[in-house]
Amino acid sequence: MTTATFTARLPLYLRLIRMDKPIGSLLLLWPTLNALWIASHGRPSLTLIAIFVIGTVLMRSAGCAINDYADRDFDLHVKRTAQRPLTSGRIRAWEAVAIALVLSLLAFLLIQPLNGLTKWLSVVALFVAGSYPFMKRFFAIPQAYLGIAFGFGIPMGFAAVEGTVPALAWVMLAANVFWSVAYDTEYAMVDREDDLKIGIRTSAITFGRFDVLAIMVCYAVVFAIYAGIGVLLRFKLPFWIGLAGAIACSIVHYRMIRAREPAACFAAFLHNNWLGGILFAGIAAQYWY
Numbered sequence: 001m002t003t004a005t006f007t008a009r010l011p012l013y014l015r016l017i018r019m020d021k022p023i024g025s026l027l028l029l030w031p032t033l034n035a036l037w038i039a040s041h042g043r044p045s046l047t048l049i050a051i052f053v054i055g056t057v058l059m060r061s062a063g064c065a066i067n068d069y070a071d072r073d074f075d076l077h078v079k080r081t082a083q084r085p086l087t088s089g090r091i092r093a094w095e096a097v098a099i100a101l102v103l104s105l106l107a108f109l110l111i112q113p114l115n116g117l118t119k120w121l122s123v124v125a126l127f128v129a130g131s132y133p134f135m136k137r138f139f140a141i142p143q144a145y146l147g148i149a150f151g152f153g154i155p156m157g158f159a160a161v162e163g164t165v166p167a168l169a170w171v172m173l174a175a176n177v178f179w180s181v182a183y184d185t186e187y188a189m190v191d192r193e194d195d196l197k198i199g200i201r202t203s204a205i206t207f208g209r210f211d212v213l214a215i216m217v218c219y220a221v222v223f224a225i226y227a228g229i230g231v232l233l234r235f236k237l238p239f240w241i242g243l244a245g246a247i248a249c250s251i252v253h254y255r256m257i258r259a260r261e262p263a264a265c266f267a268a269f270l271h272n273n274w275l276g277g278i279l280f281a282g283i284a285a286q287y288w289y
Contacts, residue, residue, distance in 0.1 A: 012085040013099060016068060017061035023270055025060045027183065030276030031176045032056055032153030034283055035169065038233070039161035042287020048160060051114070055107045056153060062103035063129045063149070069096040070133035100130075117159040125152035140206045143188070147180030148173065168229070175225040182218035182250075183272040185211060186257055189265040212258055219250040226279065238289045242282010249275035 018024055032052050036044040068086045072093065085091045104126055111122055128149045135142040151173045158169040181203055188195070188204035189211060195202050207214040223243060230239050249271065256268040 009091065009095075012091050013095075016065055016085045016091065016096060016099065017103070018064045019061070023273055024064065025057045026273045027180075027276060028056045028060050028150050028153060029053065030273075030280045031151050031172065031179075032157055033280050035154040035157035035172060036161065037280070037283050037287060038168070038172075038229075039158045042284065044161065047113070051110055052153060052157060052160075055110050058103050058107040058110070059125070059129060062100045062107070063132070065096045065100035065103070066130055067133040069093055069100070071136075072096075111160075114160050115163055117163060117165070118156050121152065121156045121159055121165075125149070125156065128152060136200050136202065138201070140201055141181065141203045142201060143181045143184040143203045144177050146184055147177030150180050151176030168232075171225060171229070175222045178218040178221040178225075179272075179276075182215045182222070183269050185215050185218075186253065186265050186269040186272075189257065189260060190262045190269075212254070212260070215257065216250070216254055219247075219253070223247055223250075235283075235286045236289055238285035239282045242279055242285065245278040245282065246275045249278065 014020065033049075036048065036052060040048075068084055072086050086093065086096050108119075108122060108126075111118060128145070129152075132142070132145055132149045135145045139145060154173045154176060155165045155169045158165050185203040185207065188202035192202070192204045195205060203214070204211050223246065226243055226246075229235075230243065253268040253271060253275075256264045256271070
């Protein structure tokens with residue numbers, strides 16, 4: 001491929017890895033930052049922050065490319081995804097795979113200054129992220145598997161700071177699984193009718209008429225876990241204000257999704273950026289306080 005050809009196709013590649021839709025990167029970033037701040041007692045190095053922020057964007061982008069490769073035949077039948085670059089035929093399958101590999105390699109090179117445990121965990125993270133798209137073929141709630149993929153920055157963050165992965169990291173990862181099921185069920189509610197036609201499994205289909213209830217239960221579990229963390233670590237008022245703000249966001253989401261209107265469900269999904277950001281702000285403010 002010549003430089004001119006690559007330049008001409010660059011906008012398509014950027015759309016493939018969702019650089020025009022940063023919500024996915026942000027949903028990965030907030031729990032990762034939570035872990036870095038807690039593990040370092042509010043004082044992560046700028047180098048470590050930069051490595052994890054850039055690595056999060058790279059791995060999310062690689063995940064989008066491999067997801068579109070895996071779903072290229074299914075996405076043709078979903079109105080929202082039919083015009084994606086790979087699905088619509090504007091780029092070829094091998095290009096998506098090549099981009100995913102290059103981005104994954106860059107992410108791995110980025111963590112070379114970190115310890116061996118963090119590097120080994122990155123291999124596990126890569127496997128989970130790469131295998132997630134195929135979970136929709138047979139797993140009734142693939143969003144739970146997504147939560148592991150989206151939350152693996154948590155144990156990696158603790159490993160990078162402490163050289164080990166304490167029980168607290170796995171508890172935070174469990175909270176992220178429930179959060180992912182909540183927000184990705186909101187997302188899946190948008191495509192429920194198309195997914196039923198093509199046989200894709202999603203939590204929105206599995207939960208059926210109890211979808212809204214399941215989402216709110218998942219949010220409640222997330223907040224209960226973080227409340228327990230707050231008590232365990234003896235967090236003060238700033239953290240509890242942040243947690244209250246995140247709970248308020250979930251109440252807003254309930255009002256948005258209870259009618260199951262697709263546009264409102266998608267808006268609720270996007271609004272999870274605020275929920276995650278407010279919760280992180282409470283944790284960061286706790287240490288500044």
